[in-house]
Amino acid sequence: MVNLFNVEAIESVKPVVLMIVVQSIYAVVNIMLKMVTNDGSSLSVLIAYRFVFSTAFTVPFALFFERKSLRNLTGTVLFQAFLCGLFGGSLQQILYVKSLALVSATYTITMLNLIPAITYLLVVSLRMEKPNLGTLAGKAKLMGTLSGICGAMILTLYKGKKLFNFSVHIDLLEKYVTSTTHHSHAGSHVCGLMLALGTAFSFSLWYITQSKMxxxxxxxYSIAALTSIMGAIQSFIFALCTERDRSLWKLEWNLRLLTAASAGILASGLCFVLLAWCVGMKGPLYVSAFNPLLLVLVAFISSLLLNEYITVGR
Known part of the structure; x- marks a missing residue:
């Protein structure tokens, strides 16, 4: 009984640790993406290269460890992979980086705090889970959903007085600000928040689709590889249609290459595998519940390295 209990305890800890690792990787990559979006890079080309790196990372693992999965590929699985590549890859990232280009990283991540709420509403509407409002767990999920919505609205609509920051007098964005930066424009701010909201919906649909898949x-590994392949195909088609200047496709040894590689190998490749593992074990709602941790990490890093202030609304 003791050994069995220990195994169960270990299995219950694994998803928690993995999700903390995932959110930490996302936080670091988010800061790098914010820097790149401010230097005039082609965002659609960056996304396309991101999924090329992700595909190059995940496919060898899938072929080595899960080669037998190829025998189980069906039309349904490929269609689900296409949706995962769309909601978890190309569409999600296009909306996300466009949002980062218009508002601060902290504001964008704030809207992603709505992912658990949106996921909860979708899984209940689709009858994937019962609300169980008569139980303590059911009431906790509902209260968490409502508090997530209220928190995101407060931070979005009310900035408040500046309190402090943890700045070490380093502003990594300073050398990457260009004439294309529009953070002060009210219309751009609203547009950026709407794009971030669309990203949150895309994330939720991805978690749900991945759970069914x-x-x-x-x-x-195979789910991550298929998602990366589909995301690469979709994002490359989009980039080819929107960017005709060949010079924008050149990769040099600079921050853009480092960001594309880090985002592809870590945020998409490694995190896709970890997320697929956690979704398969715990379900989409469990995974989405860790998204608020990303806001805390990004707010701290932004304050430390991007010279952003923590305000009353945050």
Whole structure:
């Protein structure tokens, strides 16, 4: 009994640790993306290269560890992979980086705090989970949903007085600010928040689609690889249609290459595998519940390295 209990305890800890790792990776990559979006880079090309790196990272693992999964590829699985590549890849990232270009990283991440609320509403509406409002767990989920919505609205609509920052007198954005930066424009601010809201919806749909896909195709490396492949195809088609200047496709040894590689290998490649594992084990609502941790990490890093202030609203 003791050994069995210990195994169960270890299994219950694993998803928590993995989700903390995922959110930490996302926080670092978010700051790098914010810096790149301010230097005039082509965002659609950056996304396309991101998923090329992600594909190059995940496919060898899938072929080595889960080669037998190829026998289970069906039309349904490929369609679900296409949706994962769309909601968890190309569409999500296009909306996200466009939002980062218009508002601060902290504001963008704030809207992503709505992911648990949106996921909860979707899984209940789709009858994937019961609300169970008569139980303590059901009431906690509902209260968490409402508090997430209220918190995001407060931070979005009320900035408040500056309190402090943890600045070490380093502003990494200073050398990357260009004439294309529009943070002070009210219309751009609202547009940026709407794009971030669209990103949150895309995230929720991705978690739900991935959960359904893992039921019939329980191979986490293969799910990550298929998502990356679909995301690369979709984002490359979009980039080719929107960016005709060949010079924008050149990769040099600079921050853009480092960001594309880090975002692809870590945020998409490694995190896709970890998320697929956690979604398959705990479900989409559990995974989405860790998104608020990203706001805390990004707010701290932004204050430390981007010279952003913590305000009353935050």
């Amino acid at each position: 893992s039921e019939n195709f329980p191979w986490h």
